[in-house]
Amino acid sequence: MLVLGIETSCDETGVALYHTREGLLSHVLHSQTDMHSEYGGVVPELASRDHIRQVLPLVRQALAAAGRKLEDLDAIAYTRGPGLAGALLVGASIAAALGFALNLPVLGIHHLEGHLLSPLLSDPAPTFPFVALLVSGGHTQLMEVNGLGKYVLLGETVDDAAGEAFDKVAKLLGLAYPGGPALSRLADAFSNSGQPRRFTLPRPMLHSGDLNFSFSGLKTAALTLIRAHGVTEQTRGDIALAFQEAVVEVLTGKSLAALEKTGLTQLVVAGGVGANRQLRASLSRKTEETGAEVFFPALEFCTDNGAMIAFAGALRLQSRHAPHPEYDAFAVRARWDLEAAARSPESAGASPDRAGIDDRS
Numbered sequence: 170m171l172v173l174g175i176e177t178s179c180d181e182t183g184v185a186l187y188h189t190r191e192g193l194l195s196h197v198l199h200s201q202t203d204m205h206s207e208y209g210g211v212v213p214e215l216a217s218r219d220h221i222r223q224v225l226p227l228v229r230q231a232l233a234a235a236g237r238k239l240e241d242l243d244a245i246a247y248t249r250g251p252g253l254a255g256a257l258l259v260g261a262s263i264a265a266a267l268g269f270a271l272n273l274p275v276l277g278i279h280h281l282e283g284h285l286l287s288p289l290l291s292d293p294a295p296t297f298p299f300v301a302l303l304v305s306g307g308h309t310q311l312m313e314v315n316g317l318g319k320y321v322l323l324g325e326t327v328d329d330a331a332g333e334a335f336d337k338v339a340k341l342l343g344l345a346y347p348g349g350p351a352l353s354r355l356a357d358a359f360s361n362s363g364q365p366r367r368f369t370l371p372r373p374m375l376h377s378g379d380l381n382f383s384f385s386g387l388k389t390a391a392l393t394l395i396r397a398h399g400v401t402e403q404t405r406g407d408i409a410l411a412f413q414e415a416v417v418e419v420l421t422g423k424s425l426a427a428l429e430k431t432g433l434t435q436l437v438v439a440g441g442v443g444a445n446r447q448l449r450a451s452l453s454r455k456t457e458e459t460g461a462e463v464f465f466p467a468l469e470f471c472t473d474n475g476a477m478i479a480f481a482g483a484l485r486l487q488s489r490h491a492p493h494p495e496y497d498a499f500a501v502r503a504r505w506d507l508e509a510a511a512r513s514p515e516s517a518g519a520s521p522d523r524a525g526i527d528d529r530s
């Protein structure tokens with residue numbers, strides 16, 4: 170079965186073709202980063218308009234790269250939520266229109282399920298069950314993943330997401346959008362591992378006894394340092410380093426605690442912050458020490474992409490939760506709880522009870 174995947178939840182238009190036997194045939198991406206950087210963050214209305222411009226050319230490009238035609242498709246998967254409502258509606262409407270025109274099933278996929286399953290696209294891939302650390306711009310969660318649609322939330326951030334904190338602190342340091350990767354590069358440039366650190370920031374909730382996170386205090390701590398020391402090149406680097414070390418230590422500590430609590434030995438890291446080099450190094454080192462195994466999706470699958478949506482769609486199509494072809498899939502969910510979606514699988518399929526935006530979380 171050949172599945173077309175369409176991702177338009179935020180500022181990346183991703184399109185991919187996944188074949189249940191042959192694997193990932195093609196995936197193409199258009200990033201809106203340059204467009205939004207002028208404004209220092211994602212402008213939702215501009216994002217929607219750009220998705221409209223990009224999505225059909227990208228569909229043609231993905232088909233050409235795989236040597237397939239629209240008529241070869243067996244299903245269409247799109248990101249139903251969570252994300253920016255207007256941006257989601259672009260993917261949803263294109264998917265619904267293609268499904269209607271080609272008489273194909275249309276599957277609305279949970280964006281975080283896409284991220285959770287994306288490590289399975291890599292080789293070697295983890296096997297169920299595993300613990301997933303989901304660290305993106307909008308989410309920071311630890312999930313126990315027992316199979317497709319079997320997700321147990323172990324802990325999550327009580328305020329900012331890790332990526333959001335990276336982006337906000339980067340902005341305070343005067344770094345260009347998107348700040349996360351820029352802050353990380355700056356921190357790496359100033360990290361001389363033998364050297365004592367000039368600043369140490371708190372490790373929020375590291376010893377809270379649960380698997381929750383909090384990152385908004387780090388933002389304030391960074392701001393206090395900036396006010397006290399100004400933003401010279403050296404100070405910016407020292408703050409970036411202190412911030413990155415604090416976040417990495419907390420994410421590492423909680424991930425190991427989640428493995429211990431569940432008794433599982435595989436850890437999967439997904440979401441944009443999973444691209445962070447220090448986080449990768451720290452998790453690799455610590456899991457090795459404890460005899461566990463850590464899996465990172467290929468960098469291109471860490472951030473938003475169409476491949477994870479096509480792949481999640483293909484798995485859902487093959488599972489007993491497969492939805493029936495319906496053409497009223499023109500519905501998105503700007504806020505959408507993954508555990509709740511998994512408990513009622515039909516809500517993760519293509520049967521919304523009404524068209525439009527469903528803002529229930």
Ligand code: KG4
Nearest residue numbers: 305306307332349353441442444445472473
């Ligand atoms: O998963 P993603 O592409 O989009 C969603 O939020 O769904 O994640 C984007 C987030 C942004 O906050 C970005 O700053 C962060 O991931 N990010 C990083 C790095 N690369 C991306 N954060 C820290 N270090 C990085 N190397």
Ligand code: ZN
Nearest residue numbers: 284305472473
């Ligand atoms: Zn994402």
